[in-house]
Amino acid sequence: xxxxxxxxxxxxxAVLVVAAASVVAALLDRPAxxxxxxxxxxxxxxxxxxxxxxxxxxxxxxxxxxxxxGGGSAADLRATVAELEAGLxxxxxLNARLDDLSRASYRQSxxxxxRTFRTEDRLGRPTKSAAxxxxxxxxxxxxxxxxxxxxxxxxxxxxxxxxxxxxxxxDSFVVKADGGAGSVAVFxxxxxxxxxxxxxxxxxxxxxxxxxxxxRSLGRAARAPFFAEELLHAADGGPIPDxxxxxxxxxxxxxxxxxxxxxxxxxxxxxxxxxxxxxxxxGVVAPGRPHDPTIxxxxxxxxxxxxxxxxxxxxxxxxxxxxxxxxxxxxxxxxITRAPNGGNARFTEGHDELLGRRWLEGSARLQADLSAGxxxxxxxxxxxxxxxxxxxxxxxxxxxxxxxxxxxxxxxx
Numbered sequence: 001x002x003x004x005x006x007x008x009x010x011x012x013x014a015v016l017v018v019a020a021a022s023v024v025a026a027l028l029d030r031p032a033x034x035x036x037x038x039x040x041x042x043x044x045x046x047x048x049x050x051x052x053x054x055x056x057x058x059x060x061x062x063x064x065x066x067x068x069x070g071g072g073s074a075a076d077l078r079a080t081v082a083e084l085e086a087g088l089x090x091x092x093x094l095n096a097r098l099d100d101l102s103r104a105s106y107r108q109s110x111x112x113x114x115r116t117f118r119t120e121d122r123l124g125r126p127t128k129s130a131a132x133x134x135x136x137x138x139x140x141x142x143x144x145x146x147x148x149x150x151x152x153x154x155x156x157x158x159x160x161x162x163x164x165x166x167x168x169x170x171d172s173f174v175v176k177a178d179g180g181a182g183s184v185a186v187f188x189x190x191x192x193x194x195x196x197x198x199x200x201x202x203x204x205x206x207x208x209x210x211x212x213x214x215x216r217s218l219g220r221a222a223r224a225p226f227f228a229e230e231l232l233h234a235a236d237g238g239p240i241p242d243x244x245x246x247x248x249x250x251x252x253x254x255x256x257x258x259x260x261x262x263x264x265x266x267x268x269x270x271x272x273x274x275x276x277x278x279x280x281x282x283g284v285v286a287p288g289r290p291h292d293p294t295i296x297x298x299x300x301x302x303x304x305x306x307x308x309x310x311x312x313x314x315x316x317x318x319x320x321x322x323x324x325x326x327x328x329x330x331x332x333x334x335x336i337t338r339a340p341n342g343g344n345a346r347f348t349e350g351h352d353e354l355l356g357r358r359w360l361e362g363s364a365r366l367q368a369d370l371s372a373g374x375x376x377x378x379x380x381x382x383x384x385x386x387x388x389x390x391x392x393x394x395x396x397x398x399x400x401x402x403x404x405x406x407x408x409x410x411x412x413x
Contacts, residue, residue, distance in 0.1 A: 097349075097353075103353060103356075104353055104356030104357045104359065104360050105352055105353060105356040106254075106345075106347065106351075106352050106353075106354075106355030106356040106358075106359055107345070107346060107347070107352055107356075108356065109318075109319070109356055109359040109360070110319070110339060110343050110345065110359075111343055113131070113318075113319065113338070113339065113343070114339050114342075114343040116131070117129065117131035117132060117338065117339075120132055124396070126396055126401065127400075127401045127402055128376075128377065129377070130315055130316040130317050130376075130377045130378050131317060131338050133377070133378055133398070133401060134315065134317075134320065134336055134337065134338040135179050135338070136178055136179060136398040137176060137177075137178050137179070137180075137227075137335055138154070138157070138178050138225070138227060138388040138389060138398065139178075139389075139398040139401070140333070140335055140336045141154070141333065141386065141388065142380075142386045142387065142388055143311075143314065143315075143336075143378055143380060144311060144333040144336075145383075145384040145386040146380040146381040146382070146383060146384050146385065146386065146405070147310060147311065147314055147380075147381035147383060147408060147412065148381065148383040148384070149307055149310070149311065149331075149333050150329065150330055150331060150332045150333065151332060151333050151386075152174075152229040152230040152232060152332060153229065153230040154227055154228070154229050154230075154388055155169050155170065155173055155227075155228040155229065155230070156168070156169065156227060156228045157225050157226070157227040157388055157389065157390055158224075158225055158226045158227065159224060159225050159390050159392075160224050160225070160226075161212050161215050161216055161224070161226065162212070163226075164208070164211070164212055164215075164226055165208075166189075166191075166197070166208050166211075166228070169191075169228050171190060171191045172188075172189065172190040172191070172200065172231040173188075173189060173228045173229065173230065173231050174186060174187065174188045174189070174228065174229050174230070174231050175187040175189060175211065175215075175226065175227070175228050176226065176227055176228075176229065177215065177218075177221075177222035177223055177224070177226050178223060178224065178225050178226070178227065178398075179222075179223030179224075180218070180221050180222045180223060184218055184221050184222070185215065185218055185221060185222035187199070187206075187211060187214075188200035188201055188202075188231055188240070189206070189211075189231075190231075192205060195207070197211070200231065200240070201240045201261065225389065225390060227388070232325055232327045232328075232329070232332055233327060233328045234325075234326070234327065234328070235298070235300075235326045235327055235328055237328070240261055241325040241326060241327050242258060242259060242260050242261075242295065242298070242325075242326070243257070243258070243259035243260075243261075243323055243325070243334065244256060244257075244258060244259075244298060244301070244304055244323070244324045244325065244326065245257040245258075245259060245321055245322075245323050245324075245340075246304065246305060246308035246312075246321065246322045246323075246324065247319075247321050247340075247355065248308050248309065248311075248312035248319070248320055248321065248322050248362075249312070249318060249319050249355075249358040249359055249361060249362030250312055250313060250317070250318050250319070250362035250363070250365050250366045251309050251312055251313045251362070251365065252309070252358060252361065252362060252365075253276070253277040253305055253308070253309070253358075254319075254354075254355045254358040254359075255274050255275065255276060255282060255285075255351075255355070256274070256275050256276070256277065256279075256301070256305070257272055257273075257274055258272065258273040258274075258275060258295045258296075258297065259271075259272050260272075260292065260295050270290070271290050271291075271292035271295060272286070272289050272290065272291060272292065272295075273291060273292055273293060273295040274286065274291075274351075275297060277301075277305055279297035279301055281293055282351065284348075285347050285348050285350075285351040286345070286346070286347055286348075286351075287346065287347075287348065288346075298326040300326045300331055303331055304324045304326070304331055307322070307324060307331055307333075308322040308324065310408075310412050310413060311333070311336060313408075313411060313412045313413075314378060314379045314380075314381070314408060314411075314412045315336060315378055316366070316374075316376065316377050316378050316379065317338065317366070318359055318362040318363035318366050319338075319359050319362060320336050320337065320338055321336065321337040321338075321340050322336050323335050323336070323337065369411060374411045375404045375406065375411075377404060378404070379404055379405075379406050379408060379411055379412060380403045380404060380405045380406070381405070381406070381407075381408050381412070382405060382406075382407060382408075
């Protein structure tokens with residue numbers, strides 16, 4: 001009641017004391033003393049007003065500093081306003097583009113694609129969803145092999161981390177998780193004389209138990225089963241072949257991402273180049289990703305794209321990314337991805353619209369085929385019957401997904 005701070009309480013007490021003294025002086029008929037008391041009250045009032053104005057000025061400066069990190073000058077304020085106006089204009093332009101039915105957006109389509117397969121996952125019916133079957137690497141290898149596409153040799157498959165045993169493997173191999181995030185659960189290894197394993201394309205080495213611990217530490221980013229596959233070599237003899245990542249829209253090419261890794265597992269060493277189906281460089285279309293125009297376009301690109309077209313139609317989705325390698329044993333499948341970069345990929349506006357149109361066209365072609373009798377979901381071919389999974393009684397295990405096997409001359413070519 002007397003004020004919130006010591007200063008405020010002191011002022012209130014002083015006012016009360018002086019006012020009381022002035023009243024007493026007046027009652028005792030001491031006009032001079034009473035007048036002095038009134039003057040003191042006026043002085044205290046002025047002090048209170050000045051203190052309040054000072055506090056308000058300090059508060060105003062603090063507010064201005066918070067609104068303008070540069071210190072609150074007029075120039076800083078104008079710069080902040082200009083920045084906000086530019087952001088508003090960009091957002092308005094983006095909304096107008098997305099609302100325009102005559103235009104398209106790869107990012108918008110990809111985000112909706114992710115929402116759809118996440119909803120399918122909550123419904124718990126993976127055997128009916130093409131998108132829910134793609135994250136399983138061994139399943140994808142089985143699919144590709146059935147269409148006559150070369151895949152790495154699989155040396156061993158283990159149901160869990162504790163079962164991993166490297167002793168019977170060749171001297172070089174790659175350990176992978178069947179389900180995982182990006183390349184974090186990929187370990188290219190070469191056996192050394194001391195029983196440890198060199199990390200191919202990276203620095204350092206690991207023991208078998210250290211490898212198991214690394215896999216355990218990844219948690220959901222490395223999901224069982226685990227397997228060892230052939231270590232592929234580049235066609236030119238290099239230790240790590242360049243990735244050729246084909247962005248496919250149900251049989252048609254959006255663009256091709258040529259990806260070169262300087263050191264395995266080190267993201268800062270990655271360089272990229274985006275080209276069209278003829279190998280022509282699109283330039284810098286992915287802001288923030290290190291563009292390297294010197295990455296060579298493989299001579300085998302036309303044959304790779306034929307493989308990618310075939311597999312993208314077999315998958316049964318309007319979009320997927322088919323990852324291939326040009327190796328010493330020819331064109332080999334790496335994996336097929338449903339949502340590159342977790343659905344967060346960004347491209348320049350013009351390129352985003354180009355890919356968005358390809359997505360719409362791919363979706364229309366798929367719907368036309370479904371209406372004409374194409375079975376829904378992934379279609380397995382008749383050229384191989386590869387079975388890589390160990391027995392598993394869980395209904396959501398890929399070994400229990402079942403297969404639709406067709407002669408792909410109608411739907412995949």
